[in-house]
Amino acid sequence: MLHGQQSRWPRQLFDAEDAADENSHHHYWQGGAATATANAADETATFGNIISQDTMAIFKGRGLVNNPLANSSLASISFTNNNSAVLQQQSMAPTVTAATAAVHEIQDEAQLAAGENLFADFHQVIGEYDGLELCRRLADLCSDQDALLRRLGLRLGSQQRRAIGWECQTWRLLALLYRDRMTANNSAEDAMGDRDAEVDDGIDEPMVEDADQSDSDGGYHWSQRHPEKHLVAHLYATDAEVREFQLLIDWLEAAAAARLDELPSPPDACEAAAAGGVPWEHTLHLLRRSAASVPAGLVNRLDPDGPIAAAAQRKQFSLQHQQQEQQQHSLQLADLDRAAEDRLLAAGFQLLRAGQLQRAGRLFSSAGQHWRAACLYGWQLPSNGNPYGNPRRDLWRAAAWSASSDCCLSRWERAIFAALCGSLDPLLAVFPPAAWEDRLWAHARCFVEARVSDCLGAATTTGSTCPELTGPAAAAASVAKRLTSRETVMGRLECRELWPSVQTALILDRPGTLPAMLAGRLADGELDSQELRFAVHLALCLQRLGLLGPDEPNSVKLLHSFIDGLIEEGRTDLVAYYTARLPRDEQVGWYGKLLQRIEDTSARVHCLQLAERAGLDTAAITVSVVESVRRADLDTADCGANSNAALAGASEQLTEADRRKINALDWVILAGATPRIEAVRQACALARLFLALNKEQGARDALAKVPDDSLKLVEAQEGGGSDGGGVPGSLPPVASDAMRELAGLKAYLAAQEAVADWTVHFYQARPERPEPAPAGAPYTREAVLRAEQRERRYQAELERWRHLLSLHTRAAMSRLEDLLLWPAPGWLAADQFTDQSEAAEPGRTAQLQSLR
Numbered sequence: 001m002l003h004g005q006q007s008r009w010p011r012q013l014f015d016a017e018d019a020a021d022e023n024s025h026h027h028y029w030q031g032g033a034a035t036a037t038a039n040a041a042d043e044t045a046t047f048g049n050i051i052s053q054d055t056m057a058i059f060k061g062r063g064l065v066n067n068p069l070a071n072s073s074l075a076s077i078s079f080t081n082n083n084s085a086v087l088q089q090q091s092m093a094p095t096v097t098a099a100t101a102a103v104h105e106i107q108d109e110a111q112l113a114a115g116e117n118l119f120a121d122f123h124q125v126i127g128e129y130d131g132l133e134l135c136r137r138l139a140d141l142c143s144d145q146d147a148l149l150r151r152l153g154l155r156l157g158s159q160q161r162r163a164i165g166w167e168c169q170t171w172r173l174l175a176l177l178y179r180d181r182m183t184a185n186n187s188a189e190d191a192m193g194d195r196d197a198e199v200d201d202g203i204d205e206p207m208v209e210d211a212d213q214s215d216s217d218g219g220y221h222w223s224q225r226h227p228e229k230h231l232v233a234h235l236y237a238t239d240a241e242v243r244e245f246q247l248l249i250d251w252l253e254a255a256a257a258a259r260l261d262e263l264p265s266p267p268d269a270c271e272a273a274a275a276g277g278v279p280w281e282h283t284l285h286l287l288r289r290s291a292a293s294v295p296a297g298l299v300n301r302l303d304p305d306g307p308i309a310a311a312a313q314r315k316q317f318s319l320q321h322q323q324q325e326q327q328q329h330s331l332q333l334a335d336l337d338r339a340a341e342d343r344l345l346a347a348g349f350q351l352l353r354a355g356q357l358q359r360a361g362r363l364f365s366s367a368g369q370h371w372r373a374a375c376l377y378g379w380q381l382p383s384n385g386n387p388y389g390n391p392r393r394d395l396w397r398a399a400a401w402s403a404s405s406d407c408c409l410s411r412w413e414r415a416i417f418a419a420l421c422g423s424l425d426p427l428l429a430v431f432p433p434a435a436w437e438d439r440l441w442a443h444a445r446c447f448v449e450a451r452v453s454d455c456l457g458a459a460t461t462t463g464s465t466c467p468e469l470t471g472p473a474a475a476a477a478s479v480a481k482r483l484t485s486r487e488t489v490m491g492r493l494e495c496r497e498l499w500p501s502v503q504t505a506l507i508l509d510r511p512g513t514l515p516a517m518l519a520g521r522l523a524d525g526e527l528d529s530q531e532l533r534f535a536v537h538l539a540l541c542l543q544r545l546g547l548l549g550p551d552e553p554n555s556v557k558l559l560h561s562f563i564d565g566l567i568e569e570g571r572t573d574l575v576a577y578y579t580a581r582l583p584r585d586e587q588v589g590w591y592g593k594l595l596q597r598i599e600d601t602s603a604r605v606h607c608l609q610l611a612e613r614a615g616l617d618t619a620a621i622t623v624s625v626v627e628s629v630r631r632a633d634l635d636t637a638d639c640g641a642n643s644n645a646a647l648a649g650a651s652e653q654l655t656e657a658d659r660r661k662i663n664a665l666d667w668v669i670l671a672g673a674t675p676r677i678e679a680v681r682q683a684c685a686l687a688r689l690f691l692a693l694n695k696e697q698g699a700r701d702a703l704a705k706v707p708d709d710s711l712k713l714v715e716a717q718e719g720g721g722s723d724g725g726g727v728p729g730s731l732p733p734v735a736s737d738a739m740r741e742l743a744g745l746k747a748y749l750a751a752q753e754a755v756a757d758w759t760v761h762f763y764q765a766r767p768e769r770p771e772p773a774p775a776g777a778p779y780t781r782e783a784v785l786r787a788e789q790r791e792r793r794y795q796a797e798l799e800r801w802r803h804l805l806s807l808h809t810r811a812a813m814s815r816l817e818d819l820l821l822w823p824a825p826g827w828l829a830a831d832q833f834t835d836q837s838e839a840a841e842p843g844r845t846a847q848l849q850s851l852r
Contacts, residue, residue, distance in 0.1 A: 115145070115160055115164075115530060117145075118141065118142075118145060118530070118533065119533060119566075119571055119574060120571075120573075120574065121141050122138065122141065122533060122537055123573075123574045123577060123578075125137045125138060125141060126138075126537060126540060126577075127577060130544055131544060131545060132175045132178065132179050132182075132545075134541055134544065135171050135172075135174050135175035135178075135541055136171075136172075136175050138171045138537060138541075139168050139171035139172045139175065142164050142165075142167045142168035142171060143168050145164050145168075146161060146164045146165055146168060149161045149164065160530075163499075163530060163531065164530075166498075166499035167499075167530075167534050169251075169255055169499075169503075170499060170502055170503055170506070170534075170538075172251065173248075173251055173503055173506055173507075174506055174538075174541065176247050176251055177244060177247065177506055177507070177509075178545060178547075180240075180243060180244060180247060181240075181244075181509065184240055228381050228382070228456055229381050231455055231456065232381065232452055232455060232456070235451065235452065235455045239451065241447075241451075241485065241486050242447075242448055242451045242452075244486070244507070245444045245447050245448050245486075245489075246444075246448055248440065248441075248444045248507065249355075249441065249444045249445055249448065250355070252437055252440060252441040252444070253353065253354055253355025253356075253441070254355065255437065256350075256353050256354040256355070256441075257354035257355060257356060260350065260351075260354055260356075263350065265343070265346075265347075266350075267347040267350050267351050267359070267363065270343055270344060270346075270347035270363065278368050279302070279367065279368040279369050280302055280333055280334070280337040280341070281337070282333075282334040282335075282336045282337045283298060283299065283302065283333045283334040283337045284302055286298060286334055287300070287302065298332070298333075298334065299332060299333060304369075304371045341410065342410060342412065344363070344364070344367055344369070345410050345412035345413050345416070346412045347363060348360045348363055348364060348372070348412070348416060349412045349415050349416050349419075349430070351363065352376075352416055352419055352420075353419075353438070353441065357376055357377075360373075360376060361373040361376050361377075364376075375400075375417075376416075376420065377390070378390050378393065378396030378397070378399075378400060378420070379393065379396070379397075379420055379421075379449075380393075381393065393456065394453075394456070394457070396421075397421045397422075397453065397472070397476070398472040398473065399472075400417045400420055400421035400423075401417075401421045401422075401423050401472035401475060401476060402472055403417040404417040404418035404421060404423040404426040404427075405423065405426060405475075411426075411429060411430055412430065414426045414429075415427050415429070415430045419442070419445055421449065421476075422445065422446040422448075422449030422450055422453070422476065422479065423446070423475070423476075423479065424442060424443065424446045424479050424482070424483070427442040427445070427446070428442050436493060436495050436497070436500045437500075439493055440493055443483060443489045443492065443493065444489070446479055446483060447483045447489055450476065450479060450480040450483060453476065454480065486507065486508060487508065490504050490507055490508055498521065498526070498527075498531060501517060502514060502517075502518075502538070505517070511542045511547040511548065512547070512548065514538065514539070514542070515539055515548065515552055515553075515554035515555045515557075515558065516554045518535040518538075518539075518554070518558060519554035519557045519558055522535070522557070522558060522561055529565055529569075532558065532561060532562050532565065533562065535558050535562075536555075536558050536559055536562045536578070539552070539555040539558055539559075540555075540581060543555070551583045556582060556583065556586070559578060559581060559582055560582075560590070562578060563575060563578050563579055563582075563590055564593075566578065567593060567594050567597070572594060572598070572603070572607060573610060575591065575594045575610075576591065576607070576610040576611045576613070576614040576616060577610075577614050579591045579594075579611075579614065579616060580614040580615050580616055587616055587617065587621075588616075588617060588620045588621050588624045589624065591611060591616055591621050592621050592624040592625045592628060594607065595607060595621065595622070595625045595667065596625055596628060596629060596664075599663070601666065601670070604666065604667065604670055605670055608622070608667075608670060608671050612673065617673075618671045618673045618674065619671060619673045619674040619675065619678065621671075622667040622668045622670075622671040622674050622678075623668060623674065623678050623682065625664060625667050626664045626665060626667055626668055626682045627682070627685075629660060629661055629664040630661050630664070630682070630685065630686055630689065632657070632661075633657050652693075652694050652695055653695075654695060654697060654698050654701075658690070658695065658698050661686055661689075661702075662686065662698065662701050662702050662705065665679065665682055665683055665686065665702065665705040666705070668682055669705065669707070675714075675717050675718070676707075676710050676713045676714050676717060677714050677717070677718060677734070677735045677738055677739075679705070679706055679707075679710065680706055680710055680714065680738045680739060680742050681734075681738045683702050683703055683705055683706045683742070684703075684738060684741045684742055684745060685844070686698075686699075686702040687699040687702045687703050687745050687749075688745075688844075688847045688848070688851065690702060691745075691748075691851055692847065692850060692851075696749065696752060699745070699749060700749055703742070703745060703746060703749070706742065710742075711739065714731065714735055714739060715731070718731050718732055718735040741828065741848075744822070744827055744828045745828075747815070747818050747819060747822075747827070748819060748827070748828075748851070750815050750818075751812070751815035751816055751818065751819050753815075754808070754811045754812040754814075754815040754816075755812050755815070755816070757808050757811070757812070758805070758808040758809060758811070758812040761801070761804055761805055761808050762805060762808075765801060765804070766798075766801055767794055767797035767798050767801055768794075769794055770787070770790035770791060770793075770794050772787075773787060828848045828851060
């Protein structure tokens with residue numbers, strides 16, 4: 001036996017009594033509660049006795065006077081269209097003062113601040129969960145965010161909150177539909193049984209009860225093998241469209257139930273006003289006060305058919321007389337009763353829209369209109385488990401269909417009957433064209449009711465023909481032709497807004513169209529940062545469910561824009577994970593874009609750790625960062641081949657950009673996964689750039705970034721050894737070339753430094769000979785002694801200078817000899833480098849030739 005399961009969500013919406021009453025959720029084809037209280041049975045039996053003969057013709061087929069109140073759906077935290085016609089009420093806007101403007105500004109700031117945490121929360125959840133569980137967790141995050149905004153006191157109409165509600169609802173729809181679709185290949189009983197374990201998003205599945213053979217009742221002849229309950233259960237198990245539309249009904253009703261307390265005129269207020277009331281008490285008071293003569297224009301009877309009969313009388317009277325005469329003779333309730341009646345029916349429809357049929361019945365009963373409560377349950381099917389089921393369901397449906405098109409009834413009452421019997425046009429009449437969710441609910445209910453009625457009509461027969469069934473049956477057949485499939489239903493509900501468009505694609509099982517649609521909206525500037533976050537995670541969820549390819553082009557475009565936004569907004573901790581979702585050949589460039597902005601050493605280490613956890617190639621990324629920074633302002637190949645042109649416009653002083661290039665070398669040293677040979681190669685490339693620009697100090701600083709133990713580490717990492725002179729011996733070609741270049745550049749800079757020292761010492765440090773005594777100066781003993789002392793000091797300094805000059809000369813000659821006598825084929829000669837080095841670094845040979 002298949003059964004439904006009540007989730008925890010609805011119990012958070014109502015008080016303790018309501019939570020207990022809402023514990024059992026029923027679909028169209030289910031019976032009512034197994035038992036009913038004695039009070040309910042007595043009350044409804046009394047209601048049947050007071051219905052007049054005029055009204056009995058309308059309600060004859062319902063057979064509901066003994067029905068208990070029962071709920072028709074379940075509830076869940078979700079979102080509903082706040083612009084529903086049921087919810088709309090106009091009110092005067094308060095005067096905007098400086099104080100209210102300041103409050104709104106603070107609320108907007110809190111709203112934006114509250115939405116920021118969704119980026120980190122989504123990142124955490126998507127890294128921990130997978131599949132449908134991921135969809136459920138994301139929906140919970142949105143639900144919690146919506147609750148947070150409510151606690152902050154933000155206005156109901158804020159765009160942020162509406163978007164969060166739409167997103168929450170969309171995640172729940174995705175989990176709900178694809179859980180059902182993924183189990184569609186199982187047996188009907190297994191598929192229906194698995195779905196009752198759906199996420200605790202408040203949506204229960206149909207409960208199928210085994211129905212024993214039933215006796216014929218009132219013209220209905222049961223098939224011994226397929227009683228009605230079993231037939232409809234089989235319909236839900238085998239017809240995927242019916243099952244999915246029932247899920248849509250539950251989903252939409254749960255969304256409406258979550259927002260009932262936020263309506264401008266919530267049903268709670270109507271329930272409090274109607275509690276313990278007497279139907280039409282103001283009219284009753286006027287009739288009792290004027291017992292002898294009924295006041296002009298007032299109904300003269302207060303049975304349940306009184307207002308209906310008066311309306312029918314007005315309708316007939318209008319066909320025979322002028323309008324002004326009709327106004328003088330029309331009979332109606334007192335003004336206060338008519339207004340209260342309209343509010344009551346509107347509240348009842350709100351509850352029906354929210355799937356709370358039992359609560360709607362309690363509302364009508366508390367207002368003293370028990371006959372209306374009894375009229376809500378004619379759709380129930382009889383079975384051994386449901387003694388209150390209606391064996392004349394076809395007759396009830398025909399009567400309800402007639403009532404839904406009766407202009408004598410209130411539009412809310414017509415809509416209630418239309419929703420119960422599947423009459424589409426009266427139901428759509430109460431919803432504005434922009435109320436997409438409400439109109440989807442109307443179409444879904446009518447679709448399911450049409451399929452269920454067709455199923456029952458094909459398997460049962462009536463004992464006698466009923467002329468009253470002909471008109472409603474033809475109208476029902478017309479509706480069924482308009483709603484033949486899922487595509488025809490959704491084709492009637494086209495909407496260009498983001499959220500309805502996404503939900504439509506999910507309902508039609510067209511997930512492959514979503515990335516292109518979202519990428520198009522992104523290109524048109526129609527997605528804000530929160531909507532882009534949703535779009536990216538939707539694409540990732542669909543990929544994990546196997547509904548999209550891993551490198552779908554439009555999904556990649558969404559990821560590009562999202563990662564770019566994360567970098568611009570400083571969400572550095574999130575970038576690594578989403579970069580890892582890109583194609584492998586794009587990961588290096590996009591994560592390098594982030595690393596180029598990081599200057600602090602500890603932050604660099606942290607970003608590299610995040611990249612390693614996300615599975616990114618940190619070695620390739622760090623090399624890419626260093627090369628990108630080095631080439632940001634100047635092309636190194638041009639500097640090598642055309643050094644004179646480069647020198648013409650370059651300053652020999654190191655700039656801030658030069659310092660950034662030097663500091664970028666830390667990336668290849670900090671990254672443990674990056675081979676040390678890459679640090680050597682990048683330092684040499686930067687040194688060549690600075691030498692071409694005549695910035696020898698920059699070249700020295702660049703080579704100084706290479707640790708002293710690099711040769712040993714390269715030998716350990718790459719294999720091989722040195723030839724004893726600091727030059728690598730049997731290393732791989734690229735590594736050997738890099739180490740030879742490092743040694744050659746260091747030797748060149750050492751020689752340049754030695755020659756510079758010799759030049760400075762020779763031309764600037766030579767001591768100056770003391771000035772001779774001026775002509776005509778007195779020749780005294782003291783003057784002679786001072787002159788001799790200056791000469792001796794000069795000779796001592798000259799001797800020291802000559803000694804240091806000798807040292808500088810030997811050092812410079814030794815450094816120059818190292819260059820001139822460099823092992824064959826010569827210092828930085830192209831012949832000693834392999835083609836692999838040139839392939840790995842284009843332009844390198846030209847730069848080295850320029851240095852020679």
